[in-house]
Amino acid sequence: MNDDQPEEWFRNSSSTVWGLFAAGAALAVVVLDAATGWHPETTAGGVLFALIAYAAFIRTKVGVSKGDFVLHHLYSTVRFPMAALESVSVGRTLGAYAGGRTFVSGAVGRPMREAVKGSKREHNPLSNQADFIEDRLNSLAQDARDRRRIKRDSDEQFALAEDVRRSWDWPLIAATAVVAVVFVGLLVF
Template sequence: MAEQEVERFTVWGSRIIGGVGLAVVAVVLVLGVAGVGDPYHPAAYPVCGLVALLIWVMLIRPAVSVADGRLVLRNPISSVRIPLASIEHLVVRQWLAVRAGERRFTSSGIGRSYRQGMRDDQRGNVTGVEIASLSYGAIVERRLQKLAEDARTREGVEQYSDEQMALAADVRREWAWPEIGLGAALVLALVVTLLV
């Protein structure tokens, strides 16, 4: 079986800011473990862990990709896998919004500012080399719309049809159990250190 091509879309600004945030938390932890300055209260360590986890789930984890004929929306504590042919409407504004069946899904993995959206809308329907003048969010929006249209054509599914509604029933949500478990453990550690 041939491997399916995977396309990933992400906003690097949030990942860079998240990386800097994680580095700052790591420095604070190293200084505390090394005993530089006044000793930390034991609760400082789970707080640093919670801050690092929050940076991870809010800034680094969110992403959008296409794999195996599905749009994958990786959000802070879950991932949603939507069959491309089931997508009725898709738009990128402050975040990506997708409608499949009677359900709506969002992802902060891709977005564009209000100003970028206005500028892109004023340019109208651009093609060819002119597409480079659009924001990254608008380029991703057009690419995802094209992938969804191609999937509908390939599968012989008309937009807003009963077949498309049936495909939308195959949307799957997977919870980010490692992040959820780590968050619960850190909260428990914080409570224990505050009570002791």
């Protein structure tokens, strides 16, 4: 069911920067290698590194799309109705709870120092990105339940949580696997 819920996406603010930096570094190594005497294993290693950096830093995100809570992982996407989301908490990683299950994503998290403080830290969504994302996702989940007139922790909410769908990013998996096999093959032979 499409709830006319706004589409919103979240990730750590440094993820895109690190992803572009890693992909740029891999490209620089490949170009430098090509300029100084091409070695195919270096090119394959650089491409493999860039693919993994893309999957880890740029592809991973958490959000709301078409009435669903969506977790983009390295090579898969998990989605379920937003109204099924019981709560979200952000520690070192984001934990989303629905239907007695926990879904974890590294796309959003707190720095180690802040995560260790736990409940002793000050909750400030205006100046802390992790607090803002946690509050925003919990608020969107409550709004979705209100629109459907579903009470929190009700049988209807748990029934919605059974609609968990996982899809795999087969083109990215295939590209990574092929490049990894080529890289290992070039190193061994």
